[in-house]
Amino acid sequence: MALAAHPEASLRQRTGEAFEAKQAIARWAAAEVRPGESLLLDAGSTVGALAHELRTAKDVTVATTGLTTLQELADVESVHVECLGGTLRPLSQGFVGPLTEAALERLTFDRLFLGTDGVSPEHGICEADLRQTRLKELMARRADRVYVLAHAAKLGRRPFHTWTPLRADWTLVTDDGADPRIVEGLEARGITVVQTRAEPHTAHRSADRAVSDSA
Numbered sequence: 001m002a003l004a005a006h007p008e009a010s011l012r013q014r015t016g017e018a019f020e021a022k023q024a025i026a027r028w029a030a031a032e033v034r035p036g037e038s039l040l041l042d043a044g045s046t047v048g049a050l051a052h053e054l055r056t057a058k059d060v061t062v063a064t065t066g067l068t069t070l071q072e073l074a075d076v077e078s079v080h081v082e083c084l085g086g087t088l089r090p091l092s093q094g095f096v097g098p099l100t101e102a103a104l105e106r107l108t109f110d111r112l113f114l115g116t117d118g119v120s121p122e123h124g125i126c127e128a129d130l131r132q133t134r135l136k137e138l139m140a141r142r143a144d145r146v147y148v149l150a151h152a153a154k155l156g157r158r159p160f161h162t163w164t165p166l167r168a169d170w171t172l173v174t175d176d177g178a179d180p181r182i183v184e185g186l187e188a189r190g191i192t193v194v195q196t197r198a199e200p201h202t203a204h205r206s207a208d209r210a211v212s213d214s215a
Contacts, residue, residue, distance in 0.1 A: 021151040021175040024196040043094025044115025096131040112143035118157035121185035146170040152177035
């Protein structure tokens with residue numbers, strides 16, 4: 001399903017890419033979380049960075065499909081962790097398949113944080129595997145607020161032919177290197193775009209951005 005001849009990069013390969021941007025995105029996302037909330041975390045390197053930031057969270061529940069999140073939060077007593085299980089994809093270090101989907105049917109969440117290989121205003125978010133795109137769509141149906149965490153290089157990128165369509169009211173959290181034309185295209189479709197800076201705990205929103213969903 002790849003558009004190019006190169007294979008899908010492994011999670012280990014992707015972890016060091018755009019490191020500072022991912023850290024800024026993760027910090028912003030962690031600041032949205034409130035005590036008592038139930039969160040659903042996808043697999044992926046940027047979501048894994050968010051899991052690291054959540055190590056200081058208090059009284060939250062985190063369900064996840066990603067091994068990185070499990071490793072980051074396994075010893076954190078103030079975070080209750082649920083593993084959705086399923087079939088492990090070694091490249092993404094995430095669980096997929098019917099067992100994962102069955103577990104989702106019994107749960108709902110305050111916030112969902114998704115990773116992605118590409119973002120398109122027209123098509124949604126891109127993944128290498130049809131099982132991943134189906135799972136992300138099902139995850140989005142179970143959460144009140146949906147966030148996609150993706151550094152700027154992923155905007156407008158179409159590395160594969162498999163897509164997850166998302167409802168119009170999701171939030172893209174990216175960095176300030178994002179192409180303004182793509183940002184405008186996303187906002188024109190009702191998507192909130194948050195652009196973070198690499199400095200600690202800073203973020204800005206594009207013009208006419210609404211205040212944080214949690215306000």
